[in-house]
Amino acid sequence: MIYSSGSFVFLCTFVGDSTKTKLMKVHLIYFSATHTTQTVCRGVAQHWGKEIVEHDLTLEGPAGEVELSEDDLLVLGMPVYCGRIPELATERLASFRGHSSKAIAIAVYGNREYDDALIEMAQWLEAHNFHMVAAAAFIGRHCIFPAVADGRPDAADEGKMKDFAEACRPLLEVPVDAIPRVAVPGNAELPPYKRSSFCPVPTDQCTQCGTCAANCPAGAISPEDASVVDASRCLACGRCIVICPVGGRQFAGEAYEQASLRFTAAYSARKEPVFFLPEM
Template structure:
């Protein structure tokens, strides 16, 4: 029996939804064992993973400045496949995904995977609820499921040809370091939800108002806080937010590569 492994790094949930949608599309075409690996959890990123030729890997991640997130690059480098078919999903905040799909494909190829299908999908931007608002939505999830179905058809037909995706080599320069952390208002109740969901575990569980170094600006704590007690006030982030809300609010659609 073939195994579908759904793997994702998804601080705010968008990449998880897309990866699950793709895996659901594949699973609906036959009988598969299904596994899930949540790379948002630091412990999961410390493990090693190996896959067989009759496995199918579905992996989703957010785009950081047109690239694979730095925190995920070593993880992808460490995955080991045996001519394992893979489906790749890069989720971006309605601006551009640039080299993120190509870089992900290259990293997986080095580990013995063949990316035979891929997609660039839209998620609500981590800095602004107005950019990609409410994405991924029902139409996005339908597109993700459709990608999964098409990928399954290729596998069933024995077509393991690597798909061509958009992107450039050398990849664009990574985002510059921005050593900022969210600000916290007095409405914080200390519930600890932010600390529990921080992918870098830099928020104190004993005192969630304390954020240590190592923040990757994913905004999980900002978007998940039930009291809306966390927010960004660093000038560089506010400038990016303004630029996004000025230039990139028009809806973009998923791009599918099969």
């Protein structure tokens, strides 16, 4: 495997009868503030041995239109924020189009629930001419209350990524019209977007280097003063915390500490990934 310029590149040879299709490329499209969704998408796709092209929407969308052919596969990976995929990600997805292209949806959530994220992804895929052939929900460390699902995805999750990839493998080799769309749970009438009431703040270790501001997906942090945060834009995604070179940012405050205790007590029991595959 060769990793170069944000893409995995593989050599592959296809043999078989005329009922099988030649998969050209696997496109990974993801929003991954703390790199967890990216890790899961890569962890699944690496098992197929196909050429992989990555589109990271965390900081910006593509410069122009991106069209996938009918022989391409889209793996759409999204975190779950307050029950839905990030609104910013939806905006940055606008430039992508399929041509009855196969798609796999992957939601990554912090061990509470994935709520309506998968059905929201399914609706977006259908509206943009993709055919969703499989879906999954994986668990990653919670971005606001990191004691929940700490260390995940772990080795057991990596095994589940391989299991999911193997379960999807036959779907890569048959025509898209031979695969029924897979059903996923959720409310078709999506609820309004919500925001967390908590935003990360600088600690005494903050050097005002500007790294957090430059890497905030929502542009919520002032580049002149890292203590100034636009709470109406902050996603509480935790990117500023993991990106800080000196560990100078965190969630804090009495209300946060109390909420953290309640949330950790309620949602620390380990949940496992779930897969949704078509009946064929």
